[in-house]
Amino acid sequence: MAETNDLKAVRKQVGKPSKGPLPDGYYYHRNYGPLPEKLKYIEYKDEEVPGYTDEETWKPTKNTRAILISMSNVYNLGVRWIQSVTMHAGYDCHTVFFGRLLANDWTPPSETDWANFGKALDEIKPHVIGLSIACTSYWKLALDIDKFVKEKCPDAVVIWGSIHVDIAPDQCFEHNDVLCLGEGELPFLELLDRIEHDQPFHDIPNLWVRTRDGKEYKNPMRPVIRDLDSIPAPIWDDKNKWYIRWDQLGKNQDPAFKEYYIFVMTNRGCPYHCNYCVNSVFNQGEFRSCGHNRLRQRSVEHVMEEMQRMKGRYWNFDNLQISFFDDIFTLNPEWVLEFAKAYKENFKNPFWCYFHPNNIRADVMDALKDIGLSHIDMGVQTGSERIRLELMKRPETNKSILNACNIMKDRDISMVLDVITDNPFETEQDMVDALDFFLELPGPYSFNFYSLIWFPGVALTQFALDGGYISREQVEDEAAKTLDQFVATFRYEERKPRDKFYIPLFHMASRRIFTKNFIRWLAKKRHLENKPWVLYRLVDLQNFLDILRKMTKIPKKIKEGWTWSRFYARIKLYLLWERPYNK
Numbered sequence: 269m270a271e272t273n274d275l276k277a278v279r280k281q282v283g284k285p286s287k288g289p290l291p292d293g294y295y296y297h298r299n300y301g302p303l304p305e306k307l308k309y310i311e312y313k314d315e316e317v318p319g320y321t322d323e324e325t326w327k328p329t330k331n332t333r334a335i336l337i338s339m340s341n342v343y344n345l346g347v348r349w350i351q352s353v354t355m356h357a358g359y360d361c362h363t364v365f366f367g368r369l370l371a372n373d374w375t376p377p378s379e380t381d382w383a384n385f386g387k388a389l390d391e392i393k394p395h396v397i398g399l400s401i402a403c404t405s406y407w408k409l410a411l412d413i414d415k416f417v418k419e420k421c422p423d424a425v426v427i428w429g430s431i432h433v434d435i436a437p438d439q440c441f442e443h444n445d446v447l448c449l450g451e452g453e454l455p456f457l458e459l460l461d462r463i464e465h466d467q468p469f470h471d472i473p474n475l476w477v478r479t480r481d482g483k484e485y486k487n488p489m490r491p492v493i494r495d496l497d498s499i500p501a502p503i504w505d506d507k508n509k510w511y512i513r514w515d516q517l518g519k520n521q522d523p524a525f526k527e528y529y530i531f532v533m534t535n536r537g538c539p540y541h542c543n544y545c546v547n548s549v550f551n552q553g554e555f556r557s558c559g560h561n562r563l564r565q566r567s568v569e570h571v572m573e574e575m576q577r578m579k580g581r582y583w584n585f586d587n588l589q590i591s592f593f594d595d596i597f598t599l600n601p602e603w604v605l606e607f608a609k610a611y612k613e614n615f616k617n618p619f620w621c622y623f624h625p626n627n628i629r630a631d632v633m634d635a636l637k638d639i640g641l642s643h644i645d646m647g648v649q650t651g652s653e654r655i656r657l658e659l660m661k662r663p664e665t666n667k668s669i670l671n672a673c674n675i676m677k678d679r680d681i682s683m684v685l686d687v688i689t690d691n692p693f694e695t696e697q698d699m700v701d702a703l704d705f706f707l708e709l710p711g712p713y714s715f716n717f718y719s720l721i722w723f724p725g726v727a728l729t730q731f732a733l734d735g736g737y738i739s740r741e742q743v744e745d746e747a748a749k750t751l752d753q754f755v756a757t758f759r760y761e762e763r764k765p766r767d768k769f770y771i772p773l774f775h776m777a778s779r780r781i782f783t784k785n786f787i788r789w790l791a792k793k794r795h796l797e798n799k800p801w802v803l804y805r806l807v808d809l810q811n812f813l814d815i816l817r818k819m820t821k822i823p824k825k826i827k828e829g830w831t832w833s834r835f836y837a838r839i840k841l842y843l844l845w846e847r848p849y850n851k
């Protein structure tokens with residue numbers, strides 16, 4: 269393609285049948301053409317392309333330029349993976365991290381931010397613009413960004429991908445002509461390759477394309493990448509990274525390195541199908557037949573290599589806590605044992621990860637504890653077994669949660685349990701049962717309370733809509749509730765008085781500062797429903813005492829080798845994430 273920004277010629281071709289085979293010598297050839305038999309996996313092989321090894325010396329070898337836009341998310345692993353694959357293949361692919369959100373703390377982009385975004389687009393002059401709608405809550409922002417980029421770069425091909433496209437493709441297709449469903453690495457790469465070679469792209473597997481003459485192509489999906497080692501790891505360096513937030517424009521600077529989190533993903537896929545979660549969508553229909561829900565585990569070496577590259581990048585790396593952001597970290601226990609050995613040899617960072625109560629093995633916990641597991645985060649979502657099993661379609665019983673907690677308690681591993689609040693299906697009896705159960709669990713432990721968000725596309729939302737429990741305006745593309753109330757906070761006025769009463773009691777049940785008898789006694793004082801502030805102040809008192817309790821552990825931590833820098837990083841994390849609960 270000519271070294272020009274004008275893609276009209278390319279666009280005109282869209283819709284015409286492909287003329288003959290694509291040029292030879294392209295590794296993606298094996299992913300191209302008629303779809304192979306279902307679930308017969310096809311892989312991209314890294315060694316077949318020159319590769320991206322060094323940000324200082326790397327130069328694009330192709331003409332097509334692309335931008336990926338990550339909305340309010342400086343981590344966006346999906347986008348980092350796509351950028352990594354396309355830069356390995358020689359494309360000048362940039363990521364713009366537009367805005368930033370962490371737990372209930374979002375401000376819309378300012379006028380200066382939009383102007384800075386315009387400057388970035390002017391400088392990059394992209395042929396392809398990829399918008400990652402990783403969270404439905406940014407739907408309205410996505411539409412604004414889409415309008416802005418189409419005005420600024422009228423000739424560029426604008427493609428949308430990520431979770432919201434997966435769960436609401438029809439809605440997205442009404443607003444944009446090119447969508448990518450499912451994993452984006454290979455379809456996006458193939459799109460760039462087609463544009464590079466002046467080929468039409470209406471028939472790329474995973475893409476939905478509306479051509480200029482109005483024809484619609486909803487192509488089937490290709491099998492998922494089974495061997496995750498066959499694609500390069502997510503990219504973490506300053507090359508081609510932009511950030512726009514708080515009136516600042518950063519060029520060739522990865523904003524993640526200024527943060528207090530390190531995110532690593534070692535696997536893809538979750539075999540469960542809890543009916544409020546995106547994985548329930550991946551567990552059915554075409555997503556399922558492509559293997560989207562299947563566990564795919566990167567090798568230990570692949571993960572270690574990525575982490576070694578991150579080391580030295582982050583300020584204060586050794587003192588930062590690592591978040592292994594797999595849906596469930598321990599799905600493959602043998603892998604975890606192998607990983608633990610390698611981690612011990614190479615890293616000293618504390619870390620945490622998500623666990624499922626049904627996937628906890630004592631020997632695995634021993635190994636993880638030994639290498640720095642700071643806490644586990646386990647989704648139980650409700651203390652009511654009835655709600656968990658029957659409504660949320662989670663498989664774990666109270667007994668299996670208790671068993672998992674006992675394994676942690678015996679090993680002195682801190683536990684954080686995720687619970688979803690503001691569930692209109694919970695009855696008074698469910699709340700009573702939940703409090704009993706939380707008091708039964710071995711304490712102290714902590715809760716992350718999340719307010720129930722009605723994400724489109726998942727069965728629970730449909731059930732609530734069909735039953736008239738919620739209105740269409742409460743569905744997240746309209747409501748954007750996570751921007752303010754993802755982490756459940758006391759200041760949420762719309763919460764039912766009954767939930768305002770029980771949430772602080774649950775909180776008290778977990779920390780064990782107050783006695784169980786005192787909490788049970790409080791639970792009988794139902795008139796406090798109208799004065800929940802009394803309970804909130806008790807939680808404040810509990811938190812204060814809890815901090816004092818934590819401070820008594822400081823000498824032990826110092827003995828264990830904790831530096832001031834590590835304490836500082838932990839305090840920052842506490843302020844960033846844990847405090848909003850009490851805002």
Ligand code: B12
Nearest residue numbers: 340341344345346398400403404429430448451452546754
């Ligand atoms: C890791 C993670 C995070 C991390 C990192 C975010 C990220 N996306 O990487 C952090 C902690 C920052 C985070 C934050 C939040 N998250 Co989150 N997160 C996840 C999690 C567990 C995994 C995402 C992931 O990395 N998957 C692996 C990668 C490879 O897949 P992927 O992101 O889907 O990307 C692939 C494709 O979608 C596609 N693709 C992606 N972008 C693009 C762009 C283009 C152009 C193309 C062509 C393709 C494409 O290609 C990618 C590579 O294959 C998911 C659950 C899940 N299993 O998906 C929830 C999930 C995405 N998060 C969710 C939510 C609600 C949030 C928060 C609102 C929470 C909060 N208030 O803090 C924020 C919102 C952040 C934001 N601004 O988007 C929800 C979103 C639900 C929805 N319908 O919108 C999910 C689905 C969990 C759930 N409840 O079901 N999250």
Ligand code: SF4
Nearest residue numbers: 538540542545547595
């Ligand atoms: S176990 Fe977790 S990640 Fe898996 S489907 Fe359930 S909520 Fe989603």
